[in-house]
Amino acid sequence: MRATTRSAPGHLAIDLDVTPEAVPIMRSIVCDHLKLWGVASTSDRAALTVSELLTNVLRHTRPVARTGTRSARLTVTRLxxxxxxxxxxxxxxxxELSYPAADDECGRGLHLVMAFADDFGCxxxxxxxxxxANFLIGGDGTSGPEVAR
Structure with missing residues (x-):
């Protein structure tokens, strides 16, 4: 797996070749950074979103002709x-949002992202x-119903 990471307080950027093995590693890195930044309350939802978005890169983008890999840049920013x-x-x-049948194994990624995130777009x-995707946090690093939306 190839990855170049840049990190500063409140900002993480990773350029990577997206592979099935990279997805759980990126999820862990995101969780660790959010905990370090004092916003652990968002870590599960953000990590699951990272998994879904990177999996979409694997499933729906064309490989780069020169390398045969699927490249992406993941950024996480605390604002x-x-x-x-x-x-x-x-x-x-x-x-594109799909509408899978109940027994379909794929097609729910964007629905999950929209359920996890407070805001989402492309x-x-x-x-x-x-x-x-955006995840609201309170002044004390909390998220959830107590945060005004």
Whole structure:
């Protein structure tokens, strides 16, 4: 697995080759950073979102012709009142919400992200897209119903 990591207080950026083995490693790294930043209350939801977004890169983007890998940039940023998670990939096709049958094994990723996150969206960029999710936090690092929405 190839990954380049840059970290500063409140900001984490990782450029990586997305592989099935990389997904749980990225989930752990995100949880550890959120705990370090004092917002552990968001770690489970953010980590699950990272898993879903990186899995979408694996399933729905084309490999880079030169390397045969699927590349992405994962960023996690703590801002006042919110943690932002963003996965940038280099395939311009925007994600599409699917409606799987009850016995389908795939197709629920974006539904899960929308359920975990307080806000969610995607943006086209030159040569790709950003898919992001926000998780509200209180002044004491908590999240949940007590945070005004």
């Amino acid at each position: 006042p009142g919110v943690v932002n998670v963003c996965v940038r990939d280099f395939d311009p096709a925007l994600p 943006s086209s960029i030159k040569g790709g897209k950003d898919v992001w």
